[in-house]
Amino acid sequence: MKKVDLVYTRLRTEERMIADALRGRGCAVELHADSGLVLSLDRERWRDGAPVLMRSMSFTRARYLASILEVKGSRVLNSAHAISTCGDKALTTLALAARDIPMPWxxxxxxxxxxxxxxxxxxxxxxxxxxxxxxxxxxxxxxxxxxxxxxxxxxxxxxxxxxxxxxxxxYIDKPGYDLRVYVMGRAVGGIRRRSEHWITNTARGAIPERYEVPASHARLAERAAEAVGGDILAVDLLETRDGRVLVNEINHCVEFARSIEVSGIPLPELMADYVLGVLP
Amino acid sequence: MHPQKQLDTVGVNECPTCAAPMDGTNLMEGEVVTCKGCSAELEVVSLTPLRFEEAPEVEEDWGE
Missing domain, CATH: 3.30.1490.20 (ATP-grasp fold, A domain)
Structure with a gap:
């Protein structure tokens, strides 16, 4: 039977939905609270060596756990490299700069x-x-x-x-919103986040809206995802008032509980399909 | 952490913060839910008997 180990900090709506989507596809899911994990620093295989879906919402824990598990031979999504790069905004910016991807200075x-x-x-x-x-x-x-x-x-x-x-x-003078494109190997959809505040984060009260991702935005987000080497990512784009589109940040532990109803994008199912696609 | 009384009726307990009744239907151990009474974030620490505790405080490096 197919099996995935899912590591979490809090079993939130997101993790619950992803686990349900995997199980609905006939895949066993073993859940591991990151707070309870104590891992030896060696190459000894962890458990049965199944792929690990890293959903730890703690950057520190996710980065270390992914690094350790990769040395132990596990396929971790996202990789330790992607987590380390996306979790550090300076390193994200550098990775984008190295590929000449448009971004704010x-x-x-x-x-x-x-x-x-x-x-x-x-x-x-x-x-x-x-x-x-x-x-x-x-x-x-x-x-x-x-x-x-x-x-x-x-x-x-x-x-x-x-x-x-x-x-x-x-500082980018946005037209009242920013854009988020979900990338899993390819761009699979996105949301617009609207706010009267210049910080357009749904955790800070921005309202998610439907957003049909144009091909140019999709390609830009895919290039950004390639630059950080991630599997399942959310790429945040800023649109200037004169129509230019810049990559702002990239998130490695994608949250969607506040937006999934509006966006209509079946992210848990898409994530489950992507994860199952890497199973041997 | 507040001590919890254990109820005879499996599947119903109360919020450790405001004592609002909590329904345990379709929950998983470890899942974080929000109390409809006081909006506290609660973690399911046991299903049988159903028990909740206040979810761990959000740390500085949590979130996207």
């Missing part, structure tokens, strides 16, 4: 004054976000030098050494 800095000077040089507004962050938390727009000074001061005064990295990105 961005820079990385490690010291307050030099970062403020560079923001000044590039102009306002601009955006700063933590390299490791989620759900739009601590993403901030800098409308002028005072805001830049304050935010850079906080960036470098608080936290530990790993937090003292400033990612600054071009």
């Amino acid at each position: 961005a820079f990385l800095g490690f010291e307050e004054e030099s970062c403020v000077a560079e923001i000044d040089r590039r102009g306002y507004p601009s955006v700063t976000k933590p390299v490791l962050g989620s759900w739009g938390r601590m993403v901030a727009r800098m409308d002028g030098r005072s805001a830049a000074e304050g935010l850079m001061s906080m960036r470098f005064e608080m936290g530990g050494a790993q937090d003292h990295v400033a990612l600054v990105q071009q």
